[in-house]
Amino acid sequence: MNTNSNRRNGKPASCEPCRLNKTKCDHGHPKCDRCRQRGIEDRCFYHPAPLTKPRNAADESGTGESRPLKRKRPRPISTSGPVFPPAFSSTSPSQGDKLADAVAADVYHPGFLGPGSYAVLLPEDEDAEKRHEREPSVASERSDRELTHQHPLTKSMRYQMANDVLSIFRHYNAIRELVLWYNASNEAGVIPAQLQIDAINGMEQVVDKHDLRNSPPSPEFIAQVLESTSRPLTISQSLEARDFHILCSGENLRFEIIGFLLATAGRSLTFGFAPDLFNDPANRGSKSRFIDELLRASTTCLFLCTMLATVNDINVWMFYENYLFTTMMCGYAGPPSWRRIGELSTQMYSLGIHKESTNANVPVWLRETRRRVFCSSYNQDKSISTFLGRPIRISQRHTDIALPLDLGDDEATGDKPVLQAAVAKLDPDGWNTKGRWLRASWIRLRYISLRFREEILEFSLVKIDENVEHQLLDISQRIRTSWDSLPKHMRYWKTCWDEDIPSTVCLMLIIVDLTHWYNEFMIQKLLDYQPLTLNTALLRVSIDLLANVLTLGTIRDRSYDIHRDLLHAILLFGVPAASVLATALREQQHTGQQFPAEVSRAEIIRMLSVLISHLDAAAHVENSGARQGEANYNLCRKASKIFTRVIDAVLDAHAPGGSEVTPSGDQMLDLFPGPGLDGFESLEFGGFGMQLGGGAGGGGGNDGIDWGAIGQWSL
Structure with missing residues (x-):
């Protein structure tokens, strides 16, 4: 200047x-x-x-001379004490930069406004025609308006954060390979694969243009991406899915799509896929550091877009994928996971995708994508809310959205004739009639099951009386009817592993089965018929859940790393089911009451022993997520100790009441002080403490842990 x-x-x-x-x-x-x-x-x-x-302008006296500028009288300087600058002085460059950095009005655009909002209560203009003529001009002026307060992130902070994110494109080849592998092999993806593939491929031109593989991003490129992100994302009804990447990739690159794809790449790497970059023994130690960098960069994009961008569909995708990545790294009990699910629900409600009736002007492929995202987010919300014992964020009472159609990704994002032909072949309930297993299939199945979960959760904190018991039994009957109404090929059968069906499909079938029947387990736990040794319904559903979980440990498919999915199934379904069975064993030992004929004591002991071996082995498996220092390490270690001591007490006939080999109430409580287990503090231990103390009156073992509650999640 x-x-x-x-x-x-x-x-x-x-x-x-x-x-x-x-x-x-x-x-x-x-x-x-x-x-x-x-x-x-x-x-x-x-x-x-x-x-x-101007100097040649005549003054008021007509002399033709301009009036000289008045000089300000200098302010006297006090010498009585130290001189401090004014509290709001803007003389420093950093403060001057802040004062010149107002927030664009688009950032605080309210988004979706539902019935009863202030917009509905305001009186309408009587002249509707003039009102319609005025709306476009207001929308066009909005980008020129600014708010009167300054940006929460200074320009230097935004540039530094953007620079940190864009620097990760030095690994563009590895990121692209991870995203492509995820979309080629993952059965549980939510966003249609072609949208992700087009976006990651579209980034290559800017990576090459700015030589991001070999050099840091230039200030001009950083400014370009920041500016693109700050512009509202407008999607016309005529936009084809194959052209969507033009709005957010290439020269229009936005931080929303970057954060979304980085989280996808991070999850792909965490699941066990390793590009050639990490197969080199010299780089093997860098894998964990790269995962951390991907999570940090994706989360930075999340913060940047919260401050810069208006809510849009890609923003919601980014929050969803970042939530999944965060739970993989921090665990369900980690505070970041709870924060992310809250932010995800906020973004969805702001965009208004929960009210499908208000989204009539979006392309069909985007409508289907929104259905998938909402239903998947609903499923995740039920999982973490149940685990932490906190209120749900997303309720079916507040939505009119329909289930996504059971279409393949290529059909959902295909041309209009292709999409219409595929929809015409669906049955009246929206299922495909060719016996296919699709990404949308798993979303539909789990959403159907977890809607029952929301109903059951309403009774988790109420007193179980005759009326509540009747309602729970009604839900139980509807759970069975719902399962029987599903297409036959969508219901898990035990011999599917021996047939010509991909292991990933069998895995998803068993996860859906576990998710659905865990609802029945929760109902029987709430009913809590005593004595436990004669509660056939609860014992039978617990045995079935644990047996199906342990089936995953027998898979020997080298094309897919099952360890992380196995551990999640163990923690979500296996441990709570095992807690009921272990408690029943202790009760049976103490009272002498025999199990019903259809329940085998020896089978229970064998399954608990296998479960203990899996919990112990998880600490030594690379992709289990339970090695020392990882999110689930403490949980697996403590569960293994408790189940081991219970089995020892049952099998050791020379230890009266198990007092020599089982922990007292104080010792049991000491098993759960570690980090990452804060969510268990308010839960009730499902029966171990009452019996592990040694006698019928040894109630001091109730230490506040309910293993039947910690598994109320879903993958």
Whole structure:
């Protein structure tokens, strides 16, 4: 900036558009960034003396001479004490930069406004025609307006965060390979694969153009991506899915799509797929560091977009994928996971995808994608809310959204004739009639099951009386009817592993089965018929759940790493089922009451022993997520100790009441002080403490842990 662009007091002058508009100018030269963002760069200039008359203008006396400028009288300097700068002085460059950095009005656009909102209560203009004529101009002016407060993130902070994110493209080849592998092999994906593939491929041109593989991002490129992100994402009804990547990738690259794909790549790497970069023994130790970098970069995108971007579909995708990645790294009990699910629900409600009736003008492929995202988010919300014992964030009472159609990704994102032909072949309930297992199939199945979960959770904190018992039994009957109404090929059968069916499909079938019948387990736990040794319904569903979980441990398919899915199934379904069976064993030993004929004591002991071996082995398996220092390590270690001591007590006939080999109440409590287990503090231990103390009156073992509650999650 030259000297002519400075005020007489030495402070930088504002350009004329910013000065006349009374907005904060960032004093960029020759054109300021504020005018560039508002699209009025051609009008941006710095007047050398904006408040003075021309020197040749006649003064009021008619002498033809201009009046000299008045000089300000100097302020006397006090010498009585130290001199402090004014509290709100803007003389420093950093503060001056802040004051020139107002928030764009688009960032705080309210988004979806439902019935009863202030917008509905405001009186309408009687002249509807004029109102419709005025709306486009208001929308077009919105990008030129600014708020009167400053950006929460200063420009230097935003540039630094953006630089950190874009620097990760030095590994673009590995990121692309991870995203492609995920979409080629993962059965549980939510966003249609072609949208992700087009976006990651579209990034290659900017990676090459700016040589991001070999050099850090330039300031110009950083500014370009920040500016693209700050623009509202407008999707027309005629937009084809194959052209969607043009809006968010390539030259229009946005941080929402970057954060989404980085989280996908991170999950792919965490699941066990390793590109050639990490197969080299010299780089093997860098895998964990790269996973951390992917999570950090994706989360940084999340923060940036919260401050810069208006809510849009890609934003919701990013929050969803980042939530899944966060739970894999931090565990369900980690505070970041709970925060992410809250942020995800906020984004969805702001966009209004929960009210499908208000989204009639979106393309069909986007409508299907929104259904998938909402239903999957609903499923995740039930899982973590149940685990932590906290209120759900997303309820079926507040939505009119339909189940996603049982279509393949290529059909959902295909041309209109292809999509219409595929929809015409579905049955009246929206299922495909060709016996296919699709990504949308698993979303539909789990959403159907977890809607029952929401009903059951309403009774988790109420007293079980005759009326509540009747309602729970009604839900139980509807759970069975719902299962029988599913297409036959969608219901798990034990011999599917021996047939010509991919292991990943068999895995998803068994996970869906576990998710559905865990609802029945929860109902029987709430009913809590005593004595436990004669509660055939609860014992039978517990045995079935644990047996199906342990089936995953027998898979020997080298094309897929089952360890992480096995551990999740153990923690979600196996441990709570095993807690009931172990408690029944202790009760049977103490009372001498025999099990019903259809329940085998020896089978229970064998299954518990196998479960203990899996819990112990998880600490040594690379992709289990339970090695020392990982999210589930403490949980697996403590569960293994408890079940081992219970089995020892049952099998050791020389230890009266198990007092020598089982922990007392105080010892049992000491098993759960570790980090990551805060969510268990308010839960009730499902019977171990009552019997492990030794006698019928040894109630001191109730230490606040309910293993029947910790598995109320879903994958």
